[in-house]
Amino acid sequence: MTAEPVIDTQHGPTAPEVPPVPPTVRASLSPSRAADFKTCPLLYRFRSIDRLPERPTVEQVRGTLVHAVLERLFDLPAAARTPESAGDLVAPQWDRLVTEQPELSTLFAEGDTAGLEGFLRSAAALLEGYFTVEDPRRLEPAEREALISAVVDDELLIRGYLDRLDVAPDGALRVVDYKTGGAPREAFEARALFQLKFYALVLWRTRGVVPRVLRLLYLKDAEVCDYSPDADELLRFERTVVALWRAIEQATARQDFRPRPSRLCDWCSHQALCPSFGGTPPPFPVAGPADPLTDARSRPAAPGADE
Numbered sequence: 001m002t003a004e005p006v007i008d009t010q011h012g013p014t015a016p017e018v019p020p021v022p023p024t025v026r027a028s029l030s031p032s033r034a035a036d037f038k039t040c041p042l043l044y045r046f047r048s049i050d051r052l053p054e055r056p057t058v059e060q061v062r063g064t065l066v067h068a069v070l071e072r073l074f075d076l077p078a079a080a081r082t083p084e085s086a087g088d089l090v091a092p093q094w095d096r097l098v099t100e101q102p103e104l105s106t107l108f109a110e111g112d113t114a115g116l117e118g119f120l121r122s123a124a125a126l127l128e129g130y131f132t133v134e135d136p137r138r139l140e141p142a143e144r145e146a147l148i149s150a151v152v153d154d155e156l157l158i159r160g161y162l163d164r165l166d167v168a169p170d171g172a173l174r175v176v177d178y179k180t181g182g183a184p185r186e187a188f189e190a191r192a193l194f195q196l197k198f199y200a201l202v203l204w205r206t207r208g209v210v211p212r213v214l215r216l217l218y219l220k221d222a223e224v225c226d227y228s229p230d231a232d233e234l235l236r237f238e239r240t241v242v243a244l245w246r247a248i249e250q251a252t253a254r255q256d257f258r259p260r261p262s263r264l265c266d267w268c269s270h271q272a273l274c275p276s277f278g279g280t281p282p283p284f285p286v287a288g289p290a291d292p293l294t295d296a297r298s299r300p301a302a303p304g305a306d307e
């Protein structure tokens with residue numbers, strides 16, 4: 001995609017309509033939860049079945065804040081989308097997030113003004129990284145932080161929040177995902193691409209168009225990673241997602257979710273309960289049939305929270 005995609009918001013492609021869920025649908029899955037199972041079945045269990053709380057890390061909260069600023073940045077007229085404007089949005093967006101999620105204020109001890117100021121400065125620094133890889137004055141995203149969904153295999157609803165969707169005048173789609181984490185990229189890139197392909201599959205199934213570009217924007221390193229899928233690949237990916245879901249169902253029926261240790265364990269909140277680290281998981285919770293629309297297994301992660 002050579003030219004920056006621009007959408008005429010009056011006449012261009014419109015937001016995808018969320019189709020009614022067919023009565024055949026009996027389960028749902030989000031890219032974050034699917035990626036959990038792929039990464040480590042026990043991690044999936046802890047998050048989606050036991051629903052164990054996780055205290056967000058500073059990096060995750062910074063990711064949420066930076067995503068919020070980038071989302072609001074595009075509310076401004078194109079010419080006003082400058083690094084200064086983005087910097088000016090950091091504190092108000094932080095205040096908004098803390099009002100909506102008061103638990104975030106516990107990230108810093110009371111009176112730790114220096115800690116909070118350093119945190120806000122680090123978010124502003126990531127935004128500077130953003131401006132070195134993109135000029136938002138040349139973009140009019142078609143979607144921002146949009147919840148998209150599709151039904152695959154007649155019975156599985158897949159859905160998730162994409163950070164941004166750009167639509168070129170010729171209808172070409174570009175899915176953009178902002179990455180703000182400081183963890184080594186190689187440890188997370190496969191997971192990030194898996195999630196982007198998930199969005200590509202949803203868009204292909206709902207719009208009939210294979211996205212031309214799946215773009216990861218690494219703000220810390222100020223780098224861009226582009227990937228172009230094709231229909232055959234998405235077809236294979238769809239089979240993978242369905243197979244993954246069947247494996248999850250089987251593991252649930254057997255109450256058998258095994259740990260799969262990897263470098264990602266360093267970022268896992270549940271080491272104390274993990275047999276690979278000498279822990280014991282809690283008793284398997286007893287649950288009735290889940291509603292696909294409210295099932296925790298498909299609860300999409302908020303933008304930026306899955307860094």
Ligand code: SF4
Pocket residue numbers: 040042043259260261262264265268269270271274275276277
């Ligand atoms: S510590 Fe590692 S192996 Fe254990 S649940 Fe977490 S990710 Fe899985």
